[in-house]
Amino acid sequence: MKVSVIGAGNVGATVAFNIARLELANEVILLDIVENQAEGKALDMWESSPVHLFNTRVKGSTNDYTKTESSDVVVITSGKPRSPGMSRDDLIGTNARIVKSVTENVIKHSPDAILILVTNPLDVMSYTAYLTSKFDSSRVFGMAGILDTARYRAFLAEALNVSPKDIQALLMGGHGDTMVPLPRYTSVAGIPVTQMIDKEKLDAIITRTQKGGGEIVKLLGTSAWYAPGAAVAQMVESILRDEKRIFPVCSLLKGEYGLNDIYLGVPVQLGRKGIEKIIEVDLNAEEKELLNTSAKAVREVMDILDNMHLF
Secondary structure: OEEEEEOOOHHHHHHHHHHHHOOOOOEEEEEEOOOOHHHHHHHHHHHOHHHHOOOOEEEEEEOOHHHHOOOOEEEEOOOOOOOOOOOHHHHHHHHHHHHHHHHHHHHHHOOOOEEEEOOOOHHHHHHHHHHHHOOOHHHEEEOOHHHHHHHHHHHHHHHHOOOHHHEEOOEEEOOOOOOEEOHHHOEEOOEEHHHOOOHHHHHHHHHHHHOHHHHHHHHHOOOOOHHHHHHHHHHHHHHHOOOOEEEEEEEEEEOHHHOEEEEEEEEEEEEOOEEEEEOOOOOOHHHHHHHHHHHHHHHHHHHHHHOOOOO
């Protein structure tokens, strides 16, 4: 098995290291446009193999996509963060062009790969890669829901003073302030979370989850990387080991939940073929309204991309 990670920044490097450490593939290629950055980080990871006891060979490359040839999975983290004075439209345009270029290079050498998008704004970048690759949507999707759900579960574990291992949760919608955590589908060792915590505290945790990325940015001055890196590796593991796990994933909807032609976070079954099934859970009226509000916000961003006429 071979996995390539495009973008050797904090997120990409953490993804590559987690995949190597878990021995999910025989080879991991880390690629970046910055001279020697991927090579240096890959060498550092490989030198840790005798300590962490893994056999996965990690190799770096400066913009040489031939090294990614025949990848089973390609993770795309390339893109620029929003800088002071940059409008949302500017960010979308900049990163859409980057993701389009990266995807074009990737599919030349790995036409059968599964593509996992991490670049923000996540929903529209997944759409960008889908339009560029012309792959079936089961092979092009984004990582967001696992990260957002992990934050939700971590905050709950902290508030309840329990192990995060015992918390199961579902979260849907776009990756941002309009994401939709679902308390009805949240439990602690099978016990409904609403029996463990009062509504006011739960609502505060939901709000914190929705703004989780921003909290990290305020503390660090940059985006998170440990939790995103772990979340991507969990997706790669379910794919390459054909575990068929159920995760919230940014997927193209084709009528599910009454929505069409939009990338949105929903529960799916992930296996060796990518998204093997989109799962439609029963939503009450309030939950449907929240999901539709989130979809509307994502659609507005997708419309900005469409109006750029890149395709």
